[in-house]
Amino acid sequence: MFFFLFKVSANGSELISLLLLIPSKMKIPSLLLRFPRCYFSRRTCLTSFHFTSRADFPCIESLTPVHPYRTKWICSSNSLRRELCQQAAPDQQIEGLSDKEQRLVDRLYSGLIQGHRACLAEAITLVESTQSRKKKIAQVLLQKVLSYHREQEKLNQGKPLAFRVGLSGPPGAGKSTFIECFGKMLTERKYKVSVLAVDPSSSTSGGSLLGDKTRMTELSRDMNAYIRPSPTRGTLGGVTRTTNEAILLCEGGGYDVVLVETVGVGQSEFAVADMVDMFILLLPPAGGDELQGIKRGIIEMADLVAINKADGDLIVPARRIQAEYVSAMKLLRKRSKVWRPKVMRISAKTGEGISDMWDKMTEFRDLMLTSGELIAKRRKQQKVWMWNLIQENMLEHFRSHLAVKDKIPLLEEKVLSGVLSPGLAADLLLKAFKDGL
Ligand SMILES: Nc1nc2c(ncn2[C@@H]2O[C@H](COP(=O)(O)OP(=O)(O)OP(=O)(O)O)[C@@H](O)[C@H]2O)c(=O)[nH]1
Structure with a gap:
């Protein structure tokens, strides 16, 4: 009763x-x-x-x-x-799930929104799964979390539940040191922080750049923080699907700040910039040559550039790099009516400038929110997300379709040897696919 x-x-x-x-x-x-x-x-x-x-x-x-x-x-x-x-x-009714699967969804959903870290971890593992059955269960769970989200946002006067922040920077820029320091500062201020480390290398190299357990040791022990390396199986689509869904799950789990970290030398940061409210680039106080791995486009996406390691002997080079970026960024196309990208100096080691950086970040969020740009951005991101998923799934479907599967290696070989032009090979494959539908 x-x-x-x-x-x-x-x-x-x-x-x-x-x-x-x-x-x-x-x-x-x-x-x-x-x-x-x-x-x-x-x-x-x-x-x-x-x-x-x-x-x-x-x-x-x-x-x-x-x-x-x-x-x-x-x-x-x-x-x-x-x-x-x-x-x-009707659209929320859960069809086709067995009782056991249904119980799993219910258990994860209830645990997730009650803030249990173990359930969040299990839910993220579920959305990361490539098994079709698990993918289906994950979608049911996500649908529930999305409904929960919508209602919670309504209760929050339409304001987003969490601040989604993307953080990128080349290896050695000090990302883990920064996240440790920044994360601790936020948890001390009673925020709940989750860190999703997008690591495209883990699938190809077998090792993990970002998933290393020795990184952010203090923060990983903090009960108000949740750190999750997110292997992406090397595809950009993988980043889009699993990271977007993991962000939603973290928000459902009551995390106020969701930090998505990428290495900054590949394509994944472009995908990540399309799923966060604010994109931050963390750079060491080094000149152009040392930063060759950093793609120019990434700088254009940054809402804030933080020059790290501005301490000790590195203060002078950090000042110089800051000035360089300030002038370079003036030339960039304006992306927002209310915000001009900022360049700051910080030291993740001493903690200097980290609090000011958070002030700037919240200023950005408030300006974007009151101007309506944040909501518009999130809406646009939903559309990008949908199309990225379609693109990824279509390609997967195409490659594995019986009508083309066996033809692909042969036609690829012909293109490689110059017998067939890429355009013609693509036409032949597409025709075979369409005829086979
Ligand atoms: N002087 C100084 N050194 C720093 C600072 N932040 C990080 N470092 C040092 O820079 C080195 C790299 O720092 P990490 O935090 O591991 O850098 P990362 O960007 O996470 O590197 P990856 O894990 O390779 O991507 C370490 O030796 C840190 O101690 C800082 O603010 N000042």
Whole structure:
């Protein structure tokens, strides 16, 4: 037997929340977990569900509150259960999952939004899976997390739940030292921080540049931080899919700042710039020659350039590099009406400038938010995400299609030996694919 409490607004028109009292050791009924508009956080013996409007639950139309915070017992578990069953939106209904898979989704979803790190880790592993069945389960989970997101953002007056920050820089720029220092500063200020390290090298070299366990040792022990290396299987599409989804899961897990780290010498940072609110480039105090690996385009994407290691003997070169970047960035095309990219000096080792950098970052976020640019950017990113996924899946589908699979090596060989032009080979493959559809 459960008991329900409703909290209503002063004029009675808004249902603020529904509290469901469940003994702390009792399992949350899976039916409630499945319902897309149910949100809960277990507090000792209380589990609360938040709804945005009374319209969500017509059965309480007759409720007349006398006090803004008046609570009222309203119905038994059975009547709410009936209503939940009727209201589950068709697009949210989970079809084709076995009971076991359904239980997995429910468990991960409930653990995730209650902030359990183990569930977040398991959920990210699920979205990273390449197995088609697991991919399907992951999509169901993500859909639930997305609905949760939407509702939480509504409750937050439309403001995004988390600040998504991309961080890139060449190897040795001091990224891990910076994240350790920056992350600790944020957790001390009571923020929850997650770090997703996108490491395109891990699939090809077998080793991991960013996933190294010795990096960020202090932060990884911090209960308010979550660090996750994210292998991408070498494809850009892999970065897009798994990282975007991991960001969403971290936000669902209640992380206020989601930091996405890339090495800065490949293509992945371009993909990452398309999924974050702010893109930061971390550079060592070194001149052009030493930074050859850094692509020019990356500098153009930066909202903030931080020249690291501005301490000791390196202060002078750091000042010089800062001045160089300030003038170089003046020549870049303006990407925002409210923000001009900044160049700052910091020292991840001494912590100097890190707090100022956070101030600049929040200034950026606030300006972008009030001007509407942040929301517009996120919307655009959703579209880019969709098309990147289509591109990736289409290519996979194309390569493995029976009509072309066997022809590919032969035609590639002919193109390599110069017998066939690339254009003609592509036409032949595309025709075979279309005919085989
Ligand atoms: N003087 C000084 N050294 C620093 C600073 N930040 C990092 N370092 C040093 O720079 C070296 C590289 O730092 P990391 O944090 O490992 O750099 P990274 O960018 O994560 O490098 P990868 O893991 O190779 O990508 C280490 O020896 C750090 O001690 C800084 O602010 N000042």
